[in-house]
Structures are given as C-alpha cells and as structure tokens.
Amino acid sequence: xxxxxxxxxxxxLRADIVKLETDLAALREQEARLLEGCEHAYADGRAASxxxxxxxxxxxxxxxxxxxxxxxG
Numbered sequence: 001x002x003x004x005x006x007x008x009x010x011x012x013l014r015a016d017i018v019k020l021e022t023d024l025a026a027l028r029e030q031e032a033r034l035l036e037g038c039e040h041a042y043a044d045g046r047a048a049s050x051x052x053x054x055x056x057x058x059x060x061x062x063x064x065x066x067x068x069x070x071x072x073g
Contacts, residue, residue: 035062 001009040048040059049055055064 035060038062038064 038057038060040057042048048058049064050058055066056062057064
C-alpha cells in the first residue's frame with residue numbers, strides 16, 4: 001500500500017467517523033427526550049421518585065426536574 005493510498009483511506013475513515021459521531025449524537029438526543037418525561041408510579045399511585053435535593057426515579061434512574069424553589073422574593 002502506497003502513501004497516497006493510505007492518505008485516501010484515512011480520509012474515507014475520517015468521513016465515516018464524522019458520520020457515526022453525528023448518528024451517535026442524534027441517538028443520545030433521542031434517549032434524553034425519551035427519559036425526559038418519566039411518569040413511573042408505584043401500584044398504590046405514589047410517584048416513584050426518591051432523594052432529597054436531587055430527585056431521581058427509583059425505577060428508571062433518570063433525574064427528575066425540580067420545581068424552582070425561591071428562597072427570597
């Protein structure tokens with residue numbers, strides 16, 4: 001394999017890497033949107049969240065959004 005063939009192959013691989021990184025970013029975004037709306041609950045109707053300052057779902061492990069607590073004003 002000559003140096004020019006190696007450089008051509010390198011450019012092809014870099015193009016493939018960029019495409020796969022773009023696909024991976026899109027999949028991570030889809031996963032984040034999917035886990036954003038966690039609505040897990042126990043059989044008795046209670047929400048399946050646990051924790052103090054940071055609440056997480058005890059079923060899927062996603063971090064749940066908190067309401068904004070204002071200390072002053």
